[in-house]
Amino acid sequence: MSIVPSRAAASPVQALVAAHRRGEPVGLYSVCCSNEQVLRAAMQVAQRYGTPLLIEATSNQVDQFGGYTGMTPPQFRDFVLRLAAEQGFAAERIVLGGDHLGPNAWQQLPAETAMARACTLIAAYVEAGFHKIHLDCSMACADDPARLSDDLVAARSARLAAVAEASAARAGLAPPVYVIGTEVPVPGGEASLGAGVAVTRPEAAAQTLDAHRQAFAAAGLDAAWQRVVALVVQPGVDFDHSRIQHYDPAAAAALSAFVAGQPGLVYEAHSTDYQTETALHALVRDHFAILKVGPAATYALREALFALAAIERELLPVEQRSHLVEVLERCMLERPGHWQKHYPGKPDEQRLLRRFALSDRCRYYWGEPAVRQAVARLFAGLEQTALPPTLLSQFLPEQYEEVLLGRLAATPSALAQHKVAQVLARYARACARNEAATAPKIERQGAK
Template sequence: MNEDLSPIQQVVQAHRRGEAAGLYSVCCSHPAVIKAAMRVAQRYDTLLLVEATSNQVDQFGGYTGMNPAQFRDYVQQLAQERGFPLERLVLGGDHLGPNAWQGRPAEEAMAHADTLIAAYAGAGFNKIHLDCSMRCADDPATLDDAIVASRSARLAAIAEAAAQAAGHPPPVYVIGTEVPVPGGESALADAGAPTSPQAAKRTLEVHCRAFLDAGLNDAWRRVIAMVVQPGVDFDHSHVQYYDADQASELSAFVADRPGLVFEAHSTDYQRESGLREMVRDHFAILKVGPAATFALREGLQALCQIEDELVPAERGSRLMQVLDEVMLAKPGNWIKHYPGNAQEQRLLRRYGLSDRCRYYWGEAPVVAAVERLFANLATVEIPLALLSQHLPEQYHEVVQGSLGPGSADLLEHKIGTVLAQYARACNRNAAVNNAAAIC
């Protein structure tokens, strides 16, 4: 193994040698999800790639209130608490570009993007997704690939300088113009067919030209992946599953380009067999986010149902009611995504696959309700019958003696059952050795 290559490059290289190797990227800031991901990565002996999105973490704090350096410290602190080795933890930045400022003139938006990417690279984020695919206020209606590529090269030059100045290894890059909207999941009607090989070829060529014209020859050698549409997506109630036959031409295109793989967004809720097929077909970087927080919500709701049986109503956390009250009071993160009447919107707020409630777990009333839920359940012994009813997979592990009955362990395991599918798809040798394990 080449010690000069980053951990991500080593996985990509192994994949291109024909090994059953891939990467899964956990795009989430919730501590329970990150801890669950650490549990899974340890069980399946994989790298842990945690990514922050540009609207989640930026120089102004994003919706998490953290800048890139603070997010790095936060994730590393969770790793130290869990005993997860930092050398197996890789941080990535997703959709880095002018996304948050696309309502402003291009040069103003790009100036903010310059600062954004310098903050990420300077904080040691090693995997950088360059996303300049969105048009700014004074851009033409259709943004040409050459403009996207030129802006991406501009940001790459800044990332190179910032990483070097901070003493970090040079980043690896992901490029692409057929990029889903950050945090999107609007409607499956917009998903469509896989990216054509012709479009992928043009994207690669214009980015190569832009990098080389900017003198970024070394950085171009560290472009490890392109974001494409493999023909998978989801909205609030439906999933478009991977079809290997439909994606075969796109897969054949990248097979002829050593050192390069595809990055697939919106892989949430795919069948595990589909995830394995995607890695086999060179969609070797799989992004997951809403499916993990959907499992988080399911786990917390199950714990609330257990709480209802064991704790007097006047002492109850009312977590799910509090969550909905906050979402109604601050509808900005869901109102444009969930159509229908009041009852239909209520169901989507709670159960929609796009999981817009993930934006609200950091709200103070919701945080307090979660803390009260955990405190209430810490004072009682959860009967096995209630575990079997509301958390049946976790019940099985508890009675086998492989999982503790505490609320945090149950919740992390619940989330881990989703993430473990990705780990098995990306490291099938470890999956064979852990075939009986859930996470």
Template structure:
């Protein structure tokens, strides 16, 4: 039995165990997640989205085999065995091709699914919730389910063709799925998925699977994406309210065909809220922007220290490089960050939606980051400056738990956030 199935079986048996999913392609975030798993001698689930990685390269420039090789190379660099790394694909469907007629978009989606499974990705999120160019304004549950079942069939065929044996894919389904990459705007209240809607979603998907002779595959449909009432926008966090999701939690306890729930957009929730989500059967917790937000905070703090130590002409000026890159290539933030220029400038740097995460892989920013870390290691970071700009890391250095090195200081805030998720999911300390 695969690690994912083991964890979820233990949850169904009454243990307060969950799985956190690291949804990021940022190399530093991935290193932090892999280092945490290595120290805890555990597993880590890393998911690439259909925006990041696809058969044409996505915005990272990586296809599924390249992303897998990249992650495993990073794992090897920190001493984590490849079998401890589980890969998943998020929002796999026609998302990137919504501008095309459904036949063409689904054709690309079939190729996408096959590429992920052929590359050894185990957890597959079947997401056909978005409309294509010639679709009706609102897609029916039946149409979404039929398309999801079609893609599941492609995935099963791709797995059967694989030359290298590996765990059979497990699937996540759902119709109430957050928009990949972030919303354009959020309401004042986040509506929790109704239990009746969740029950109907499962029923129509099961019928669609049966229609394609996929009944034997159904036990590997592990979770349903629902909205438990958690989300965030540029400056607000919608915290988990267990009372509002009580009906959903009860539905999972009564039995939902063996399925548990997957919660997206759990970023910025407290550890207590994350733990309660797991107890309420939201057994898979997705996190992405909060991790790169923590990384950005650390990079800006290190840049502030650099400005204190070096003359301007010797500084890497990473915040300035980021701003210039975002202005030169505004497509990842322009339709999301509205308002006056000063307000947009503030959002580009500090928004909780963290759309600057799309830019860290640019050559200019990779060079600026490398220069920043090299500058700090060359001149040394005085403890008073570390206390001023990174007080949590200062305490860790004093306790001997963290070396006074720029790279270690950069990863530490991300690792602390990952540890919060690990604790909420019942991970035991070694």
């Protein structure tokens, strides 16, 4: 079982982009997450709708030092492979990607030091079989000006692409495909939408594209340039802690028309979390053909786990409960680094944001030992008793209906994964090659 493409293998990403550019109504959704329950749900959705599964790790999640997940790129690859084997999902249908790869995690360091670490990061990802590489050098380092020019961003990106090319050749792997851009939305959503985010101007997209084309040519990377499949722009979609900016096709019409004139290229849309399914279909139609989703999936997982904890409170005596919500809150207060600078306001306002913000910064804490143990105890306790239909109806009504229809097992893990799968299925339907995918065959989901 292998997730690593050989040098002779065709790129599934390039194939989908080519199909889109031929006029087929297809796209590619990217699940940017390292959570086990989310990835299991993603594999179920990809299986049901017949789509490839693009799983991306971000530069702060997974790096050569372990990132906040504690996993290096080879460890993350092996983690995904293990889940695929357990789900019965074919590894060859998985594409691994690296998101925001560049000096992002080391912005507090001088640029040369940060870029040296970014080169090591890129090599580690590519040698581990990550095929889709988002080159993101848009952030300023300690000795940089506050705003970087397109030319400097492009030159740094080309430097990283050269490392990626050499790493793939050294490992005997297919050369990567690349995503570039300078107007890169903030990972995980905005701190505040304010008056909203502006759609990228076509002239700015053209300038970014030209700067990167020249930088790749200057670095002798003409072959690599042929594998640049997407440009990151701002289509006018984003979210903050409590609000969503929804896609407006009219506002993005000129931007869409620009990429239509660029052969072999599509846009990659970040921060598409919480968009309506109609908006996702419209984004793909308008050549924002690679859709990124992350916090919306873990937000759905958090909703499911909180609902299961509410069921637990009704069913089990206090000494047998997981106290998941309280354990999560305590862990976030003890280690506030992932949320404190992001959530403003008074203590009560921060408490609500910690639990319910759309930015879902509690996603950083599901891997903490105490929280992981609480989830395990929650699942174990509820698996020992039949979940009353009345409580399922109260706290997980959509899952209750699927249980009634015999499509879903009434187990904690199956219920939680189904909640996540509902979110990811919107992306699969928006991106699927076949419109029949909107009416998928029904399969009973078990308790893996």
